[in-house]
Amino acid sequence: xxxxxxxxxxxxxxxxxxxxxxxxxxxxxxxxxxxxxxxxxxxxxxxxxxxxxxxxxxxxxxxxxxxxxxxxxxxxxxxxxxxxxxxxxxxxxxxxxxxxxxxxxxxxxxxxxxxxxxxxxxxxxxxxxxxxxxxxxxxxxxxx
Numbered sequence: 001x002x003x004x005x006x007x008x009x010x011x012x013x014x015x016x017x018x019x020x021x022x023x024x025x026x027x028x029x030x031x032x033x034x035x036x037x038x039x040x041x042x043x044x045x046x047x048x049x050x051x052x053x054x055x056x057x058x059x060x061x062x063x064x065x066x067x068x069x070x071x072x073x074x075x076x077x078x079x080x081x082x083x084x085x086x087x088x089x090x091x092x093x094x095x096x097x098x099x100x101x102x103x104x105x106x107x108x109x110x111x112x113x114x115x116x117x118x119x120x121x122x123x124x125x126x127x128x129x130x131x132x133x134x135x136x137x138x139x140x141x142x143x144x
Contacts, residue, residue, distance in 0.1 A: 007071065010064040017057040024050050069136035070129050071097065078107060078127070081140040082116060089116050097127060105129050107140070120144070 024046055031043055075095045079086045086092060089112040096108040107125045109117055117125070124143040130136070 007064065007067050010060060010067060014057065014060050014064060017053055017060060021050065021053050021057065024053070066131055066134070066136055070131050070138060073136050074105070074127060074129055074138040074140070077138040077140040078113075078125075081125075081142045082120075089113075097129075117142070 028043065028046055028050070031046070074097050075092050076086070078095050079090045082090050084090050091112065094110040094113040096110060097105050098108045099105050105127045107113075107127055109125070120142070121144050122142045126141040126143070127138065128140075129138045
């Protein structure tokens with residue numbers, strides 16, 4: 001699965017959490033103006049759910065940002081392995097990282113990247129990704 005697909009899925013989860021927070025906030029605001037024992041109990045439950053949503057949102061946002069860093073670092077590593085960085089003929093849009101059935105990442109070369117690989121006589125590519133908390137690292141090897 002491409003890292004961009006994972007990024008998209010995480011963004012959808014974040015959007016759903018944001019929508020739920022908006023809904024709960026509206027319910028909360030409506031209940032605040034109608035105090036009685038039942039309303040108080042409902043508010044307590046609602047606050048607990050909002051706190052759970054807040055924790056899930058914070059975690060999802062952090063994972064989303066880390067996936068984004070890993071994806072960007074991988075593309076940069078590939079461009080640097082070519083010795084050019086991101087410039088003609090190496091473009092971010094031409095670099096796609098997929099994973100095999102065991103989860104190992106690999107370069108799925110598109111148009112100009114595929115041509116550059118052929119022109120340089122590169123027979124194999126290797127990609128490695130790692131992340132830890134707030135840090136993401138990637139490296140790429142191009143074999144002749």
